Every structure is written in structure tokens, then in C-alpha cells.
Amino acid sequence: xxxxxxxxxxxxxxxxxxxxxxxxxxxxxxxxxxxxxxxxxxxxxxxxxxxxxxxxxxxxxxxxxxxxxxxxxxxxxxxxxxxxxxxxxxxxxxxxxxxxxxxxxxxxxxxxxxxxxxxxxxxxxxxxxxxxxxxxxxxxxxxxxxxxxxxxxxxxxxxxxxxxxxxxxxxxxxxxxxxxxxxxxxxx
Numbered sequence: 001x002x003x004x005x006x007x008x009x010x011x012x013x014x015x016x017x018x019x020x021x022x023x024x025x026x027x028x029x030x031x032x033x034x035x036x037x038x039x040x041x042x043x044x045x046x047x048x049x050x051x052x053x054x055x056x057x058x059x060x061x062x063x064x065x066x067x068x069x070x071x072x073x074x075x076x077x078x079x080x081x082x083x084x085x086x087x088x089x090x091x092x093x094x095x096x097x098x099x100x101x102x103x104x105x106x107x108x109x110x111x112x113x114x115x116x117x118x119x120x121x122x123x124x125x126x127x128x129x130x131x132x133x134x135x136x137x138x139x140x141x142x143x144x145x146x147x148x149x150x151x152x153x154x155x156x157x158x159x160x161x162x163x164x165x166x167x168x169x170x171x172x173x174x175x176x177x178x179x180x181x182x183x184x185x186x187x188x
Contacts, residue, residue: 035105078111
């Protein structure tokens, strides 16, 4: 099998796993997958199908490289723009670690196609949803998902869901359009 076939097989196997979300956003009141919730099962599956992963952080771009272990010249590269963090009470190295952890998580999410689980489950049953006002945490998850996309088709799918979940809120609709347009430029 080539690297693309192996990645598809790994994705299929991964989505049969029953994983538990251990992260909890107290402010917005939703659960989410932390990196530790899925990275070990993902690596085990990669090993089963003959893939390995390499994550690299440059000044402007973070890369997730999927390598076919049987034919190491066969690779797929997923990228994300680098970001920054300014966590209260943390020094530069801790902020760098936060950026690398979050980018690793979002790169894995892109590689394994698990973005929608974080974004769509964000506020089930919350008061904000009942009142017809989109939940900020859910909307921010959508923006993160848009920024993590790697194909125009994936971008379109996430945008459609995100825009619908804006529930007519013009401010969030504008933010979704801006994030989507910026990502579209980057992908072209």
C-alpha cells in the first residue's frame, strides 16, 4: 500500500476506537480531546499499518509528516502556521511549550480527521444554545478547526457547519467568513 492508502486505513481504524474526552473547558462548559487522549492509540495504529509521524516546528510553520515506513520516500506533509501564547504567570519556554502542545494536537486532529468532534460537541445542552446565541467556546473551536484544515473540501465542510451554528449572529458570521477567506488564500 502507498502512504495515502495507509493513512486512510489508519483513519478508519482510529475512528473505531472509543475514546474519552478528558479536557474540560469550565468557562464554556464543554469537554474536548486532549493530546494524551488520542496520541497513544494513534501511534499504535500508525505502527500497525506501517506509518510513522514526525512533527517539526519552524519559525513560521509547524509540520506533521506522515511517512510510509516500508517506503520512506513516500510522505504526506500537513502544515499549520506557527502561533504564540501569552499565558499569565508563565515564562517564554512555558509559552513555547503551550504553542507546541496545541499545534501538535491540532495537527493530529487534521491528520486523523477528528476536528468535528471537538467543535460540534462543544456546547450540547448549554444555556447559550437554548437561548439561540452561539456559544463562544464552540465558535472559537470552529475558527481553530478552520485554521487547521488542509484541503479546500475540508475547509468548505467546516465552514458550512460553523456558519449554520452561528445561529444568525452577524458578528460570528463575519468572523467565520474572515477565517475561511484567510485559510482559502493560504490553501490556494
